[in-house]
Amino acid sequence: MTELVIAVIFKSIIAFAVPLLVVPPLIWGERRLLGRIQSRLGPNRVGPFGAFQTLADAVKLLGKEDMIPAGADRALFILAPFLLLVPSFMAWSVVPVGTELHIFGRVIGLYATDLNVGVLYIVALTSVAVYGIVMAGWASNSKYALLGSLRSSAQMISYEIMLGIALVGVVVLAGSLSLPEIVRQQQVPFAIPLIIGAFVFVCAALAETNRAPFDLPEAETELVSGYHVEYSGWRFSFFFLSEYANMLLASFLVSAVFLGGGWPAQFLEPYIGHLFTTLLAVGIMMSKVFLFLFIYFWIRATLPRFRYDQMMNFCWKVLLPLGLLNLAVATVLKLTIYA
Amino acid sequence: MEYYVGYIPFLVTFVAASAFGIVSLALASVLRPKFRPGPLRTVPYESGIGPSGVVGDTRGKHGVHFYMVAIVYVVFDLELAFLFPWAVIIGSLGLFGLIEMAVFIAILLVGYIYAWKKGAFDWGL
Amino acid sequence: MTSETLLTLIFAYFALASVVFAVLVIMLRNPVQCALSLVGVVFHLAGIFILLRAEFLAAAHIIIYAGAIIVLFLFTMMLLNIGAVERVRQFHVQAPLAIVIGAILFLEFIVLTGATITIGAQGPHSPAWVAGQGGNVQALGQVLFRDYLLPFEVASVLLTAAVVGAIVLARQRPRRPRSSSEMGVSEWMAERYEKANVRSSNRPNSAEEIGD
Numbered sequence: 001m002t003e004l005v006i007a008v009i010f011k012s013i014i015a016f017a018v019p020l021l022v023v024p025p026l027i028w029g030e031r032r033l034l035g036r037i038q039s040r041l042g043p044n045r046v047g048p049f050g051a052f053q054t055l056a057d058a059v060k061l062l063g064k065e066d067m068i069p070a071g072a073d074r075a076l077f078i079l080a081p082f083l084l085l086v087p088s089f090m091a092w093s094v095v096p097v098g099t100e101l102h103i104f105g106r107v108i109g110l111y112a113t114d115l116n117v118g119v120l121y122i123v124a125l126t127s128v129a130v131y132g133i134v135m136a137g138w139a140s141n142s143k144y145a146l147l148g149s150l151r152s153s154a155q156m157i158s159y160e161i162m163l164g165i166a167l168v169g170v171v172v173l174a175g176s177l178s179l180p181e182i183v184r185q186q187q188v189p190f191a192i193p194l195i196i197g198a199f200v201f202v203c204a205a206l207a208e209t210n211r212a213p214f215d216l217p218e219a220e221t222e223l224v225s226g227y228h229v230e231y232s233g234w235r236f237s238f239f240f241l242s243e244y245a246n247m248l249l250a251s252f253l254v255s256a257v258f259l260g261g262g263w264p265a266q267f268l269e270p271y272i273g274h275l276f277t278t279l280l281a282v283g284i285m286m287s288k289v290f291l292f293l294f295i296y297f298w299i300r301a302t303l304p305r306f307r308y309d310q311m312m313n314f315c316w317k318v319l320l321p322l323g324l325l326n327l328a329v330a331t332v333l334k335l336t337i338y339a
Numbered sequence: 340m341e342y343y344v345g346y347i348p349f350l351v352t353f354v355a356a357s358a359f360g361i362v363s364l365a366l367a368s369v370l371r372p373k374f375r376p377g378p379l380r381t382v383p384y385e386s387g388i389g390p391s392g393v394v395g396d397t398r399g400k401h402g403v404h405f406y407m408v409a410i411v412y413v414v415f416d417l418e419l420a421f422l423f424p425w426a427v428i429i430g431s432l433g434l435f436g437l438i439e440m441a442v443f444i445a446i447l448l449v450g451y452i453y454a455w456k457k458g459a460f461d462w463g464l
Numbered sequence: 465m466t467s468e469t470l471l472t473l474i475f476a477y478f479a480l481a482s483v484v485f486a487v488l489v490i491m492l493r494n495p496v497q498c499a500l501s502l503v504g505v506v507f508h509l510a511g512i513f514i515l516l517r518a519e520f521l522a523a524a525h526i527i528i529y530a531g532a533i534i535v536l537f538l539f540t541m542m543l544l545n546i547g548a549v550e551r552v553r554q555f556h557v558q559a560p561l562a563i564v565i566g567a568i569l570f571l572e573f574i575v576l577t578g579a580t581i582t583i584g585a586q587g588p589h590s591p592a593w594v595a596g597q598g599g600n601v602q603a604l605g606q607v608l609f610r611d612y613l614l615p616f617e618v619a620s621v622l623l624t625a626a627v628v629g630a631i632v633l634a635r636q637r638p639r640r641p642r643s644s645s646e647m648g649v650s651e652w653m654a655e656r657y658e659k660a661n662v663r664s665s666n667r668p669n670s671a672e673e674i675g676d
Binding site: 073075076079115116117120121123124125127128130131134135138146150153154157160177 | 494496497500503519520523524526527530531532535538539542599600601
């Protein structure tokens with residue numbers, strides 16, 4: 001029993017550390033890639049190929065003065081970044097990197113916890129991120145911040161529905177809310193039968209993480225910087241960190257839920273043995289994650305930003321009917337082919 | 340007990356993330372220079388216009404549209420909460436389950452179409 | 465320390481914290497802070513649901529209450545002028561009287577229900593049955609979509625009524641026929657001039673002239 005508890009605590013610390021350790025190189029990678037796409041160099045001064053740029057930025061942010069605007073609601077102003085940061089890390093508890101590893105007579109799950117309701121907890125934790133945004137905008141006592149937070153929260157709640165509806169299609173086919181079980185159920189990645197759902201999910205994930213072309217909350221030209229315009233120094237970095245942690249989470253979810261996790265590694269198990277299959281599956285899963293992150297950055301470099309009315313129209317008048325269509329397709333498939 | 344062990348990661352990540360935030364902020368407060376207040380330094384940034392009330396009170400009224408989107412969102416969020424337990428057992432419910440949910444969604448779509456026609460999703464700029 | 469005591473302690477924390485947050489909802493002056501305290505209540509109640517093995521209820525509680533309804537509260541607050549609300553007095557001379565009456569009602573509640581509260585009613589579905597269905601969500605689905613089919617369908621009528629009602633209430637002003645982004649520039653300008661009562665002889669003739 002004690003051993004089990006220690007193992008779970010150890011794995012949850014890993015689940016917490018993954019976004020924290022991956023995000024800084026990710027930011028550097030994004031800036032390098034954007035530079036390449038836009039025919040410029042990108043960061044290349046600090047360390048080899050500028051690899052320590054994010055670290056240097058973090059040190060700079062740590063050394064900045066702490067400014068709280070006059071008339072701000074101090075308690076909420078300090079609390080708001082935490083309201084964004086903490087749920088985005090908590091969601092990592094149920095994210096799997098693979099299924100199970102059988103080694104030395106033990107079964108090690110490649111996830112912190114396998115809950116019977118894992119998908120629901122992801123939906124629940126992403127739905128509370130909106131408080132951080134509302135509170136940041138409200139507490140700042142700045143018109144731009146408040147407008148940015150209102151627009152941003154309306155965007156987030158709208159696209160949350162689409163995220164959920166796309167996930168319901170997957171749950172119908174898998175018959176389970178547990179993420180490792182959904183990965184196991186995919187003889188063929190769900191993105192193939194549920195291509196509409198995958199499209200809805202990717203659009204909703206882009207909008208939920210406030211990324212281009214849905215980056216209206218920080219539309220610099222209209223709103224200066226949106227809900228976090230009054231935040232500076234280390235407090236500002238919380239917003240940055242949680243945005244990238246959420247992006248990484250979305251990439252893990254797409255890979256696990258729609259792209260089949262380690263698929264097609266499991267078919268090689270009779271030939272190369274369990275250990276290598278599991279390692280290969282984790283490798284394939286990771287390459288899917290990074291492929292999706294690449295698409296994220298690629299979209300940012302290529303597509304212009306939506307106008308706000310276009311974005312809301314797209315959500316409610318295009319994605320919602322598509323999501324329901326996807327649900328119908330999933331149900332019919334479940335009752336016929338997947339029965 | 341195994342059931343409760345499954346929830347430990349939420350506790351651990353909650354504590355770890357909060358601790359990370361608090362400790363790093365404390366570290367920043369040691370490293371950074373002391374804040375020097377000035378007459379205009381803490382004024383909210385509003386493109387030089389300043390919070391003089393030219394554009395209106397900050398915490399004032401905002402478009403009723405946000406409210407309409409929020410109410411439609413609440414309804415669909417509830418629908419989503421009903422969809423999840425349905426989705427896990429649709430395999431055993433069979434055609435009966437399909438019809439059941441089709442009726443439920445059809446009734447909700449009446450409200451959705453009404454909201455659409457009344458312009459709840461049109462952001463006339 | 466046995467695991468039973470540990471669970472009791474965890475329950476005590478959740479119960480106490482939810483009561484404290486609930487009191488804060490009433491006591492705090494700033495409505496936005498009140499709403500945030502309500503989120504605190506919701507989260508701690510979700511913790512109690514998890515202790516009771518009602519996993520779906522815990523998640524649905526967070527998704528619906530914290531994720532949707534309190535967000536709706538916040539949106540409504542931002543539509544209103546909060547400054548005026550903050551100046552309203554929170555406690556009146558009636559407060560001591562209210563406390564006395566509240567205490568009497570609470571005692572009455574204890575006396576009337578004290579006998580049954582300690583025992584706790586058993587539901588028709590045993591933990592073994594729930595486990596046999598494959599888990600909490602599956603069991604809930606079986607009950608909801610087989611035994612309680614009619615209430616479930618009626619809920620959708622209720623939700624539709626809520627949407628229609630809210631939109632009717634929200635739309636009191638007549639809607640402009642088209643949004644300005646759909647109009648031509650000259651048409652839009654003409655409307656502006658109409659509103660500002662500018663005589664037609666003083667208006668520029670076309671959109672191009674405005675550009676000069």
